[in-house]
Amino acid sequence: MTANGTRAKPFARRWSLLIRFRGLPGLARLLLLTQLAFNIGFYLVVPFLATHLAEDLAMAGWAIGIVLGVRTFSQQGMFALGGALADRFGIRPTVLAGCALRVLGFAVLASAGDFPTVLGGTVLIGFAAALFSPAVESALAAQGTELERRGIITRTELFGLFAVCGEIGAVTGPLLGAALLGVDFGLTCSVAAAVFVLILLAHARMLPHGTREERRPLLAGWARIARNRTFLVFAAAYSAYLLSYNQLYLALPVELGRVDAAHALGWMFALASVLVVFGQLPLAAWARSRLGAARALPLGFGLLSLAFAAVACWAPWPPLPGLFALLPAALFVSLLSLGQMLAVPVAQDLVPRLADGQDLGSHFGFLSSAGGVAVLIGSGAAGGLLDLAAHPGPLAALPWLALAALPALSGLTLLALARRLPARPR
Structure with a gap:
């Protein structure tokens, strides 16, 4: 009404x-x-x-x-x-x-x-x-x-x-x-x-x-951002999304190499694109109408975390036979895409609310730059850890679990943050 x-x-x-x-x-x-x-x-x-x-x-x-x-x-x-x-x-x-x-x-x-x-x-x-x-x-x-x-x-x-x-x-x-x-x-x-x-x-x-x-x-927008602690916490937590999604280019080839299926990389990117093209609109509508930001954001980041955890379950063991060897990679791509589709439109919708409708260019720009810094710092550390995941072994799950922890922590932060947000203005 x-x-x-x-x-x-x-x-x-x-x-x-x-x-x-x-x-x-x-x-x-x-x-x-x-x-x-x-x-x-x-x-x-x-x-x-x-x-x-x-x-x-x-x-x-x-x-x-x-x-x-x-x-x-x-x-x-x-x-x-x-x-x-x-x-x-x-x-x-x-x-x-x-x-x-x-x-x-x-x-x-x-x-x-x-x-x-x-x-x-x-x-x-x-x-x-x-x-x-x-x-x-x-x-x-x-x-x-x-x-x-x-x-x-x-x-x-x-x-x-x-x-x-x-x-x-x-x-x-x-x-x-x-x-x-x-x-x-x-x-x-x-x-x-x-x-x-x-x-x-x-x-x-x-x-x-x-x-x-x-x-x-x-500098007016930057000054407002510096005073907006809620937005700074939001940007820091949200930056884990870009670092996680960037692992399609860094961690996914490592997993495909583990199962000797580097040739399937193009098919995995095609899977991600198909999921976004056909699933983004209904999932965004469902998140907006049924969940709200307080639940959609942590759920989306939970799916990002689950994507890495799924591969961690398989990484220490020899590859499955035949096409089943691609199952961990397919789960990784699917869960990562679903998490992105659920979290990103809701997060972008929150930016004008957190910015009180002012200096939106500065706020959107800062959000992207925070993600860029996270990728710059995190990808170097992830690249070193992922050497352990190149072959099945006792330590092969460690890089995937470390990568799973980042969106999980961010999801908990966003859950606490979203519950304190004021209601959407009419």
């Missing part, structure tokens, strides 16, 4: 959200399609960058490592700055600047033939995402608040649809990139740049101009 006693219109028809995509306002559709196109353009190039540097440019391993590390830091580590710039100058100019920088970065990479030029193009690509993503997420949060008020879709479900669009782009991009890579890496970069030119033109036409009063001093 609404405040005036009338029955609220149902948000649902949960399974029809994709079908009803065209019924969303133009700006909401633009933001969702932006995530789709953004990931297509990104995954056209970045998964094949190391191969290009090694095979086409004959770069040494240390140089390739520096390029990839700098790309990650210039993107994930600079999200907090990008979010602050969005709050200071407005969403529209920040998004347009991010698109322009990414076009320039891909153009530089298309013709780069030496280490400094490649590094420069990589920094441009990474920092472009740091400008672009927090601004788009804050715009999506504002749209979600308005659409939820009008009874069209909840903000949690809108973030779920955002994740689905991103996953479709993450699947489509590498397929196109693999096809183009056989022709020329420069052509791949040119196509990616063209994708971002289209994004730039669409946003230049459709993104509204913000008012001067909406723009905040550059």
